Amino acid sequence: MFNSSPITSWEGAEAIFTYADSPLGMAVCFWIMTAMLIVPLAVSYKAEEKAEIDHQ
Amino acid sequence: MTPEEMQAAIEALQGLSNTNLEIFYYWCTAIMILIHAGFLMYEMGASRVKHSLASGTKNILAFAFMIPTFYMFGWLIYLSMWQGFTYDPVWGEFGLPMSAIMGPNMADQATGVFWGAFTLFACTTASILSGAVIERIRMASFVVLAVILGSVVWNLAASWGWHPAGWLVTEFGYHDAVASGVVHTISGFFALGVLINLGPRIGKFNTDGSANVIRGHSLPMTITGLMLIVVGFFGFIGACVLYNYGTNGGWVNIYGGPTTLSAYLFNTLMAVAGGIIGCYACTRDPFWMMSGALCGVISAAAGLDLWYPPLAFAIAFAGGFLGPWAAKQIEKMGIDDAVGAVAVHGVCGVWGLLAVGIFLGGYPGFSSWDGFEVPPINMTGQVVGAAVMIATGFIPGYVLSWIFNKLGILRAGDGVQRDGMDNELEGIAYPEEIRSR
Numbered sequence: 001m002f003n004s005s006p007i008t009s010w011e012g013a014e015a016i017f018t019y020a021d022s023p024l025g026m027a028v029c030f031w032i033m034t035a036m037l038i039v040p041l042a043v044s045y046k047a048e049e050k051a052e053i054d055h056q
Numbered sequence: 057m058t059p060e061e062m063q064a065a066i067e068a069l070q071g072l073s074n075t076n077l078e079i080f081y082y083w084c085t086a087i088m089i090l091i092h093a094g095f096l097m098y099e100m101g102a103s104r105v106k107h108s109l110a111s112g113t114k115n116i117l118a119f120a121f122m123i124p125t126f127y128m129f130g131w132l133i134y135l136s137m138w139q140g141f142t143y144d145p146v147w148g149e150f151g152l153p154m155s156a157i158m159g160p161n162m163a164d165q166a167t168g169v170f171w172g173a174f175t176l177f178a179c180t181t182a183s184i185l186s187g188a189v190i191e192r193i194r195m196a197s198f199v200v201l202a203v204i205l206g207s208v209v210w211n212l213a214a215s216w217g218w219h220p221a222g223w224l225v226t227e228f229g230y231h232d233a234v235a236s237g238v239v240h241t242i243s244g245f246f247a248l249g250v251l252i253n254l255g256p257r258i259g260k261f262n263t264d265g266s267a268n269v270i271r272g273h274s275l276p277m278t279i280t281g282l283m284l285i286v287v288g289f290f291g292f293i294g295a296c297v298l299y300n301y302g303t304n305g306g307w308v309n310i311y312g313g314p315t316t317l318s319a320y321l322f323n324t325l326m327a328v329a330g331g332i333i334g335c336y337a338c339t340r341d342p343f344w345m346m347s348g349a350l351c352g353v354i355s356a357a358a359g360l361d362l363w364y365p366p367l368a369f370a371i372a373f374a375g376g377f378l379g380p381w382a383a384k385q386i387e388k389m390g391i392d393d394a395v396g397a398v399a400v401h402g403v404c405g406v407w408g409l410l411a412v413g414i415f416l417g418g419y420p421g422f423s424s425w426d427g428f429e430v431p432p433i434n435m436t437g438q439v440v441g442a443a444v445m446i447a448t449g450f451i452p453g454y455v456l457s458w459i460f461n462k463l464g465i466l467r468a469g470d471g472v473q474r475d476g477m478d479n480e481l482e483g484i485a486y487p488e489e490i491r492s493r
Contacts, residue, residue: 017159026154033124039182045197051480055471 077299083170087291090284095183097281099190101182101271102252102343102395106476107191108485116196118182118202125441126175127152128153130207134174137215171403173295177214177239178206180292184243185453188208189250191257191477193269194468196390204456206328213448214238217441220312220424223451229431230441233309234296234320236358236408237441242449244402247393248386249453253461256392260472267387270394275342282346286328289353293320312424323368327356330369334376344380347396351379351404358408358438359416371411375381375404402449406442413438 005021019025035043096115103111124129136148149155150167155166158171189198217224218238224230232238249486261267272278297317298308309315332351336345336392356368363371382399393399415434421431431437460466468477478485 006428014163014177015156015159015161017161020156020159020161030153032130037121037124041196041199044199045194047388047480048194048196048465048468051472052469055475056481 057069060194078165078169080299081166081173081295084291084294085169085172085176087174088180088288088295089291091180091288092116092183093178094281094284094286094288095187097277097284099187099281100397101274101277101279101281102187103190104270104350104476105273105486106478108273108478109481109483110195110477111186111190113481114190114198115183117195117199118186118206119179121199121203122179122206124176125203125207126178126211127158127171128207130178130211131158131171131174133208134211134215134219137212138219140216140223150418155439174211174214176237176295178210179427181210181239181243181246182206184240184397184401185247185250186246188393188397189254190394192311192468192473193250193254194465195480197465201456204452205243209448209452210239210242210445213242213445216444218310220310220426220430221428224437224441224444225311225424225430226428227431228437229434229441230437230442231311231412231419231433232313232358232409233315234293234357234407236354236412237445239356239405240354240401241405241409241442241445243404244398244400244405245449247451248391248398249450249455250457251398252454253393253457254467256390257394258470260392261390265390267392279342282349284362285383285443286349286353290324293324293357294297296320299467300322309361311422311430312426313361313422313430317363319363321350322365322372323356323360323363324353326363326365326368327360327372330372331355331376331379334373336376337379338377339380341380347379347400348376350400351375354401354404355411357405359412362416362419364386367415371408371415375407378407379404402446406446407441409438409445410435 004018004025006022012052019029088235092115094113099111099115100108101176110378131290131344132148132151132153136144136152138144138147150157152158155168161167182205185202185205186198197410217230217232219225220444258270260270296310297320298310298312299306307315307317328349329352331348331350332345333348335348335351339345352372355378356363356372379396379400383393383396384402386393391398412433416433417435419433421429424430457466472479
């Protein structure tokens with residue numbers, strides 16, 4: 001569905017990871033990963049606040 | 057065989073040799089994961105039942121957050137900041153997360169395995185902090201502190217003192233072959249900075265300032281975990297040795313100085329034994345006896361490439377005395393370090409750096425594999441290095457935790473601590489209702 005291959009042939013191939021030839025594709029993946037780190041932390045902070053109230 | 061066929065055979069063997077080296081580092085990294093399995097058991101065992109799952113979860117989350125953040129900026133900092141606080145774009149390019157070599161690349165077999173090994177070093181720093189703060193730190197804040205320690209602070213220090221071009225190495229002759237300073241001292245003093253702001257567990261200190269012993273729920277689990285850490289150290293130590301990078305040929309230490317794998321095995325085993333026996337001799341406490349293995353290895357780590365093995369044993373034995381003694385002094389200062397991390401990693405790490413200055417002075421300088429001239433080992437370099445490691449660890453740990461404390465997000469409330477940190481999680485450690493005292 002997503003045409004992510006940076007190569008059309010294995011002959012002389014170097015970087016073969018998805019979107020290796022697309023700075024935009026890499027940037028999107030990178031920032032998605034960043035969000036996936038921040039959101040769980042925010043959720044954890046919220047859960048901890050609730051626990052503080054429940055266990056007062 | 058024609059000359060052409062001979063040349064082809066040599067090139068084929070060379071290729072095979074390189075592949076074998078990558079396999080060596082690959083498995084070193086895999087074995088290093090045992091350090092985290094060990095810390096996991098160690099911390100859970102050292103926690104009371106009502107906190108045990110939270111302690112384990114905290115440890116695993118630190119491990120998981122470290123990997124992507126080390127990919128995002130940790131590797132970049134290590135490679136590029138060797139001059140101090142100045143970014144080197146030439147080296148930095150190899151660590152940028154959007155570099156062509158930071159992923160599967162048919163022309164680069166090595167970057168991934170070295171990145172992996174350093175990521176696991178970073179995870180080790182986080183685990184050191186993790187044990188010290190059990191039973192009262194809030195999970196999310198701990199993860200943030202662990203990421204700062206593992207993906208920013210220690211790699212900055214490593215770039216200065218554990219890099220062939222690092223300024224501590226090339227200007228002062230700082231020698232820290234297996235990271236007494238750049239991993240252990242940094243992490244131990246970062247933990248000290250956090251502990252000062254975090255405060256003790258409820259019930260640790262009496263109103264007159266005397267301390268109570270808070271026993272974990274499973275000493276056998278803790279001891280087994282410590283033994284697993286020792287096993288993992290052999291992966292850690294293997295990953296500190298490089299092969300064939302530069303003019304020396306053969307195995308070289310992290311700076312490019314000549315060494316052998318034998319040196320590391322002789323001295324690591326001696327250090328494990330010396331630390332265990334030293335700690336047992338002075339405490340007769342099973343917990344400290346096994347922690348003595350860490351005291352021993354950390355005390356001898358900076359010079360593992362050069363010690364005469366009985367001297368490694370003696371230095372580790374002294375570390376085995378130093379660790380429990382330092383832990384007592386820290387406790388007398390009103391600081392609750394639940395597993396003795398500051399003493400074991402911070403204080404024994406400093407001892408390891410100074411021991412190099414005391415016993416290894418005069419070892420000649422050499423050209424590092426990056427072409428820099430490294431001065432001879434000397435006491436001044438070790439003292440300067442130790443001071444830099446203490447400050448680089450302590451200051452960010454103290455400042456960040458002070459900010460978190462002011463924001464009210466560092467320490468779990470008394471109610472949560474009283475009822476158990478595990479209440480914040482789904483799941484029960486021991487459904488059979490085993491209770492802590």
